[in-house]
Amino acid sequence: MSDLSSKPANTPQPQARQVTFRGGGFAPASHRWIGVVVFALLLTLAELGTRQGWISPLTLPLPSDVLKTFGELYASGLLWAHLSVSLTRLFVGALIGASLGVATGVLIGLFSYVRAGLVPLTAALFPIPKIALLPLFVIWFGIDEGSKYALIAFGTFTPTVVATYGAVDNVDRSLIRMGQSFNLSWISIVRKIVLPGAMPGILSGLRISLAIAIILLVAAEMLGAEYGIGAYILEAGSLYDLERLFAGVAILSMLGVTLSATIGLIERRVLNWRQ
Amino acid sequence: MTTFTRRKALALLGGSATAAGLASPALASNRKITVGALRFTSHSGSFIGFERGYFAEAGMDVEFKFFQAATPMAVAIASGDVDYAVTAMSGGLVSLADKGAVKVIGGALSEEKGIDGQKFLVSDAAYQAGVTTPALLGGKSYGITSAGSSFHYMGSKMAEAEGIELKFKPLQKVGAIIGALKSGQIDAWSIVPHLAKPLAGSGKVHIIGNVSDYLADYQVTTVFTSAKNASDEQQMTRDFLAGYSKGVSDYNSTMIDKAQGDEGVQELVDLIHKYVYADRPREKAAKSIINGTMRLNEGAAMNTASLQDQLSWFQAEGLVDQSISLETVIDPSYVQTLG
Amino acid sequence: MDIRLSGVSHSYDDFEVLRDISLDIPSGKIVCIVGPSGCGKSTLLRFIGGLEKPTRGEVLQIGSPPADCLNPLTYIFQDFALLPWRSVRGNISLVLEDQGIRGPRAEAIIADVLTRTKLSEFHKALPKQLSGGMKQRVAIARALAVNPAVMLMDEPLSALDSQTRELLMDDLVSLWSRTPFTAVYVTHNLAEAVRLGHSIVVMSRRPGEIREVVHLETPLDQRHYGDSALEEKQKYLWHLMREEARAADAELVHV
Numbered sequence: 001m002s003d004l005s006s007k008p009a010n011t012p013q014p015q016a017r018q019v020t021f022r023g024g025g026f027a028p029a030s031h032r033w034i035g036v037v038v039f040a041l042l043l044t045l046a047e048l049g050t051r052q053g054w055i056s057p058l059t060l061p062l063p064s065d066v067l068k069t070f071g072e073l074y075a076s077g078l079l080w081a082h083l084s085v086s087l088t089r090l091f092v093g094a095l096i097g098a099s100l101g102v103a104t105g106v107l108i109g110l111f112s113y114v115r116a117g118l119v120p121l122t123a124a125l126f127p128i129p130k131i132a133l134l135p136l137f138v139i140w141f142g143i144d145e146g147s148k149y150a151l152i153a154f155g156t157f158t159p160t161v162v163a164t165y166g167a168v169d170n171v172d173r174s175l176i177r178m179g180q181s182f183n184l185s186w187i188s189i190v191r192k193i194v195l196p197g198a199m200p201g202i203l204s205g206l207r208i209s210l211a212i213a214i215i216l217l218v219a220a221e222m223l224g225a226e227y228g229i230g231a232y233i234l235e236a237g238s239l240y241d242l243e244r245l246f247a248g249v250a251i252l253s254m255l256g257v258t259l260s261a262t263i264g265l266i267e268r269r270v271l272n273w274r275q
Numbered sequence: 276m277t278t279f280t281r282r283k284a285l286a287l288l289g290g291s292a293t294a295a296g297l298a299s300p301a302l303a304s305n306r307k308i309t310v311g312a313l314r315f316t317s318h319s320g321s322f323i324g325f326e327r328g329y330f331a332e333a334g335m336d337v338e339f340k341f342f343q344a345a346t347p348m349a350v351a352i353a354s355g356d357v358d359y360a361v362t363a364m365s366g367g368l369v370s371l372a373d374k375g376a377v378k379v380i381g382g383a384l385s386e387e388k389g390i391d392g393q394k395f396l397v398s399d400a401a402y403q404a405g406v407t408t409p410a411l412l413g414g415k416s417y418g419i420t421s422a423g424s425s426f427h428y429m430g431s432k433m434a435e436a437e438g439i440e441l442k443f444k445p446l447q448k449v450g451a452i453i454g455a456l457k458s459g460q461i462d463a464w465s466i467v468p469h470l471a472k473p474l475a476g477s478g479k480v481h482i483i484g485n486v487s488d489y490l491a492d493y494q495v496t497t498v499f500t501s502a503k504n505a506s507d508e509q510q511m512t513r514d515f516l517a518g519y520s521k522g523v524s525d526y527n528s529t530m531i532d533k534a535q536g537d538e539g540v541q542e543l544v545d546l547i548h549k550y551v552y553a554d555r556p557r558e559k560a561a562k563s564i565i566n567g568t569m570r571l572n573e574g575a576a577m578n579t580a581s582l583q584d585q586l587s588w589f590q591a592e593g594l595v596d597q598s599i600s601l602e603t604v605i606d607p608s609y610v611q612t613l614g
Numbered sequence: 615m616d617i618r619l620s621g622v623s624h625s626y627d628d629f630e631v632l633r634d635i636s637l638d639i640p641s642g643k644i645v646c647i648v649g650p651s652g653c654g655k656s657t658l659l660r661f662i663g664g665l666e667k668p669t670r671g672e673v674l675q676i677g678s679p680p681a682d683c684l685n686p687l688t689y690i691f692q693d694f695a696l697l698p699w700r701s702v703r704g705n706i707s708l709v710l711e712d713q714g715i716r717g718p719r720a721e722a723i724i725a726d727v728l729t730r731t732k733l734s735e736f737h738k739a740l741p742k743q744l745s746g747g748m749k750q751r752v753a754i755a756r757a758l759a760v761n762p763a764v765m766l767m768d769e770p771l772s773a774l775d776s777q778t779r780e781l782l783m784d785d786l787v788s789l790w791s792r793t794p795f796t797a798v799y800v801t802h803n804l805a806e807a808v809r810l811g812h813s814i815v816v817m818s819r820r821p822g823e824i825r826e827v828v829h830l831e832t833p834l835d836q837r838h839y840g841d842s843a844l845e846e847k848q849k850y851l852w853h854l855m856r857e858e859a860r861a862a863d864a865e866l867v868h869v
Contacts, residue, residue, distance in 0.1 A: 057374050058353055135454055143416075143444065143460040178695035181663060182709040182760065183685050192708060196699045223451060224416075224444040224461075231445065238346050238421035239366040239594055240353075240374075273699040273740050 061242035066250065069243040083251070086217055086229040089145065090255075093152025093220070094213040101157045101209070102202060105164020109198070110190065115165070122161050130155040131219040138223055148220040155216040156209040163205020164198065171197035200274065203267050210259045214252060229255070306511060307336045311348040311360030314341060314551050316469055316567040317384045317496060318361055319530075320575075322550045323543070324522030333514040339550075344420070344448070352377050352501050359500045359515050364585055364604070366423025366594040368499065372604040373596060378505040379582070379605040381498035381516060381575030382613075383523075386487040390531075390570050393429065393486035393495070394471035400459040402481040409484040413439035415462035418452035421445050423594040425495065426452075428585060429465045431592070433489045456480055469567020492614060494581035505606045516575050516609055523571040530568045540565065579607065580614030615677045615686065615763040615796070616641050617662060622671035624657060630821040631657055632668070637815060637824065639764065641677075642794045644834075646807040649817030650855060650862035655800045656768055658822070662798055663687045663766045679763035684713050688762035692769040694749040696741045696756075702728070703737040706756045713760070727755040730789065747778035751785065758789075765797040771806060780839060783809050787834045804851045808844045809837050816854050819862040826854060 043063045049055035050062045073079045107114045108122075130151055137147040137154075171194050179189040221230030229251050236244035310325075312318045321339070324330050330337040342348040345362035352360055353376035361383045362368070371377045386392040395409050406412060412434070419426040427443060434441045444461050446452045453470075455461045457479045465486055466474075475482045486493065498519065504512055528534040529543045544561045552560035572578075582605060589595045617639040624632040632654040639645050639662075647655045660666040661673050664687060679686040696705050703724055710720045728734045731751045741749055750770060757765055771779045783806065789795075801807055807814045814828040830847060837844055 058371075058376055135451060138455065138460055139458055143455060172695075174691060174693055174695050175697060177665065178689070178691060181665060181685075181687075181689040182712070182756075184709070184712045188712050192711075193697065196697070199699075222445075222447050224446060224455075226443065226445070234445070234447070235422040239423050240346070240350065240368075240370040241366075241595075271699075273742060 057242075061246055065243045066246045070247045070250065073244075073247060079251075081227050082229050082232050085225075085227045086221070086255075089148045089152060089220060089228065090213055090217055092145075093149045093216075094156050094210060096149060097153035097156030097213070098160050098206060098209055100153070101160025102164050104157075105161045105202075106168055106190075106195070106198070108161065108165040109168025110194070118161075119165075122158055126158045126162065130216060131222075134219060134223055143224040147223065148225070151220040152213050152216050156213045159209045159212060160202075160205055163208070164202050167198035167201020167205065168194060170201060200267075200271055203263060203271070207260060207263050210263070211256060214256050214259070218252070305334055305336050307338065308358040308511065308515065309338050309340050309356065310515075311340050311342055311351055311357040311362075312550070313343070313345070313348070313362070314553075315467070316547060316551055316564055317467065317569060317571070318550070319526045319543075319547050320383065320519050320523035320571055321361065322522070322547055323525050324518040326546050326549070327522065327525065329521040330515070330518035333518045335511070335514055335518065337518075345424075346421075349377060349499070352499065355501060355503075358504060359498065359512075359519075361496050361498050363425040363496050364494070364582060365425065366589050369423075369586060369589055369595045369599060369604055372502075373599045375502050377499050378502045379497045379499045379577070380505055380512065381519075381610045382494050382572035382577030383496040383498055383575065384569055384571055385495055385578055385581070386490055386493035387570060388487050388491050390487075391468050392493075392569060393465050393467050394475075394482045395433065395463065395465050395484040395486065396456065396471055396474065396480045397463045397483050398456050398459045398461065399479050399481065401462040402483070406462065407481075407483055409433050409463075409489075410437045410439065412437075412441060412463050415441060416444050417441040418446055418455055418461045418464040419443050420447055420449065420452065423589060423592070426465060427592075428588055429486050429490065429493075430463075431588065433465075433484075433486075436489045467567060468569065469563050472566045473563060490581075492578050492581055494578040494585070497577060497582070498575050505609075512609060520574045523575065524573060527570055527573060530565075531570055574611055575609075576611040576613055577605070577607070578614040579605065579612045615675055615679045617764060617796075617798070618674045618676055619658075619662070620672055620674070622658070622661060622668045622673065624654070624661070624668045624670075625821075633821040633823050635671070635822070635824060637827075639796065639798055641763075641796050643812040644790065644797045644799055644810050646799045646801060646811030646814045647817065648801060648804060648807050648814060648851065648855070649822060650819045650859040651802060652820050652862055652865070653817045653858075654820060654822035655817055659689075659766050659768050659798060659800050662764070663689055665689075680761070683761045683763050684715075685709070685760035686763040688757045688760055688765055690750075690753050690757050690765060690767045690770045692772050694741075694746075694753045694773075696749055696752055698741045701738050701740055702733060702744075702752050702755075705741070705752060706759050709756055709760055723759050727758045730758060730792075731755040731785070745778070746774045747782055750774065750782060754786075754789075763796060765795055767797055767799045769801055770799075772801070772803065779803075779806070786810060787837075791835045804848045804855075807851065808847045810834065814851065816851060819858045820865075825858075 046055065046060050047063045050057060050060055104118065108118050109115075133154070134147065134151055137150045141147040141150045175193050175197060176189060179193050184192070217228070218230035218233060221228040222234060225231040229248055233245060233248035233252070236248055310321050312321055325337050325339070340351070340357055342351070345365055346367040348357065348360045348362050349365070349368045349371050351357040353371045364379060368377060368379070372379070397406050397412070401415060406415065417430045419430065421427075422443070422445060430441055430443065441463075444455070446455055446461075449466075452461070452464055453474065456464050471482055474480045498516070500512060526543065529539045533540065535542070541561075544564050547564050548557060548560050552563055555563075579601065583601050586599065586601055586604060590597050590599070619635055619637045622632060622635040623630075635658060647658065649655050657666065661668050675686070697708065700708060706724050706727060707720055710716070710723060715723065724737070725734070728737055731754055733748065733751055733755060736744070736748065741752070744752065753770075771782055774782065787810070799806070799810055808830065811830060814830065816825045816828065817823065818825050828847065828851065832843065
């Protein structure tokens with residue numbers, strides 16, 4: 001059958017057709033603009049609906065009104081007043097929670113006694129709705145900034161611990177063995193092999209922790225906050241002021257997107273060695 | 276339209292006349308309605324109206340829906356889950372009224388000079404530090420549930436009268452405010468007497484003044500309904516107000532004027548105890564219920580001057596839209612208006 | 615410095631891995647260890663380097679390593695074990711930093727080993743940019759940097775394709791020819807063993823015992839690809855191992 005042309009001349013020539021392509025789909029491709037289009041479409045729909053009246057003003061505010069409210073907030077200078085205290089709370093709380101979490105996670109990853117002692121404790125703390133502890137934190141840390149930092153710190157702590165010790169566990173053992181074979185000191189192995197090796201896991205854990213921190217920001221500002229995006233949203237909610245409510249929620253969403261993008265940037269910088 | 280002329284006539288007759296005139300309903304149809312309530316003694320008008328069958332006489336099958344706070348109740352009215360409710364005219368209520376969802380149709384509880392009303396409280400720490408009158412609260416922290424709540428209004432009005440500055444701390448829930456006040460996290464607060472008195476009794480907080488000294492004739496709570504009920508269901512609304520007013524009338528005469536003596540008081544306490552402090556033993560609850568007695572507006576009459584003052588304050592604080600007029604918020608056609 | 619193993623046996627619980635291994639590794643020679651998979655040859659290498667302890671028997675260093683030796687027993691791993699976040703230069707300086715060698719002294723050592731492994735122009739590259747063969751050359755450069763007394767090579771070419779393997783074998787031969795080093799070279803590839811080994815230790819399947827030690831007299835630089843004398847040796851080794859390998863292959867994996 002090596003010579004395909006040697007067919008008997010009298011048999012009819014079989015019809016030639018293209019082999020059907022069936023390898024399509026299942027390949028992730030980047031279509032970033034679709035996200036924007038979906039966003040724009042939903043907003044246009046909401047705008048049109050509320051203007052035409054088939055969406056009642058009780059259900060949704062006019063997107064353009066929300067934008068106007070946001071503009072007014074910006075013009076009045078209050079946007080910065082709210083944003084600066086919220087960002088401070090977020091930064092201080094998340095910094096405390098994440099750094100303690102990374103430290104604890106690394107210790108759990110390195111020492112089996114610490115692991116035996118702290119992993120069950122972390123498992124017990126993880127599912128506690130941190131919001132429920134807010135009144136207790138108010139008593140412990142005071143009604144001002146202390147309780148807010150504590151709530152955000154506590155909320156970011158547990159997921160960071162879990163992500164960090166998982167990341168330490170996943171560091172390539174052969175690299176540690178290599179370090180030992182070259183007589184590297186314990187501290188060098190931790191600093192130069194374990195920590196950089198755990199960095200991808202720690203950073204992706206941080207992504208989740210920071211999203212939780214934003215959720216808890218609103219909860220933290222439930223008690224005794226005059227300024228802050230969370231306080232602004234809660235006030236809008238209690239006044240049933242939908243424009244302000246949506247403006248506040250939009251600010252939170254933007255905050256989330258910004259934080260996620262920042263971590264993405266850090267990842268690309270710090271983890272450029274990944275395949 | 277017969278209903279129109281009748282409504283007009285009744286409006287002229289005034290609140291108590293309304294109650295009397297509607298004792299026999301025009302069309303007894305056993306309509307099912309839902310009434311929103313908080314488990315407070317100030318809601319006794321609805322409870323008595325139901326227990327003594329005044330709503331049933333008016334041809335209404337009432338079902339209660341209980342809430343923890345005023346704003347969700349206002350939202351439930353707006354969504355149509357609840358037909359009538361009693362609560363403070365909060366900023367949220369005004370916003371909902373502005374969106375054409377709810378209307379205030381009557382008054383429920385008001386401050387009156389000479390009658391035991393809401394109290395200003397301070398924490399023990401502040402009291403020991405010498406804060407013994409509201410005038411000395413300058414620079415202190417003051418607990419409120421949220422911006423635009425009645426607590427915010429009372430504190431702000433007092434501060435204005437005394438010429439002092441207060442730091443308002445939004446704590447969302449009454450329970451959280453009580454905790455913060457007891458532990459000294461905040462310095463001051465104001466609340467109805469049935470909560471203020473037992474708190475002061477514990478020694479952890481102290482009563483330093485009366486709200487009525489600063490806000491005479493303050494319309495604390497109002498009766499409200501959906502805008503649709505107010506405009507399209509006038510008969511039902513009048514029937515509800517009639518039943519409610521009879522309950523209020525019983526409450527005032529029995530609890531304040533002691534028309535039936537102590538026996539009458541005990542009987543009513545039994546009735547109210549089914550709804551308020553139901554989780555506490557009778558003796559304890561009775562004390563709190565009697566302590567909490569405040570005069571409710573006869574015939575659900577409302578003080579429009581006080582409501583106007585509250586609305587102006589919301590607007591001055593930038594909590595609600597400047598363009599809202601009192602007419603948007605209230606429908607004065609059902610009851611007598613005061614002030 | 616020589617290495618002597620005497621009566622080394624090892625078991626995990628009641629699972630016997632190695633039985634009574636006695637072996638001398640003379641200075642300046644490459645000793646290859648071949649055997650079917652699971653015969654314990656990699657475990658044996660870990661004993662020699664002190665990464666694991668045998669149940670019985672001892673591993674001895676005879677004589678002391680040269681004075682300029684930074685890490686007498688140095689491994690080269692099958693999976694290269696390069697830190698992916700460090701450049702070629704960084705991976706080498708890693709093993710010098712802990713010895714307190716920094717600055718110009720470290721630069722000199724790094725430059726030297728990179729020249730010897732023909733990597734000078736890639737000193738800034740990250741591991742992800744390198745081919746498998748280059749990665750292993752970096753690992754060899756790293757090992758050379760600490761000037762080892764004995765190189766412990768654990769299947770160093772097994773992760774590479776056959777052409778790259780040939781090239782690296784040539785590199786190893788020329789490295790050794792220039793400055794002879796002592797090495798224990800574990801492999802399952804008989805062609806590598808006959809190209810690089812001065813002596814070849816053939817092990818039986820588990821529990822691993824020494825079946826035979828084959829000595830090759832041909833100097834390393836005269837052994838070439840396709841050499842018929844080497845082919846003969848390789849055939850002989852295969853003859854020794856064939857049944858063992860078949861039996862080992864039929865065993866259930868011990869988990």
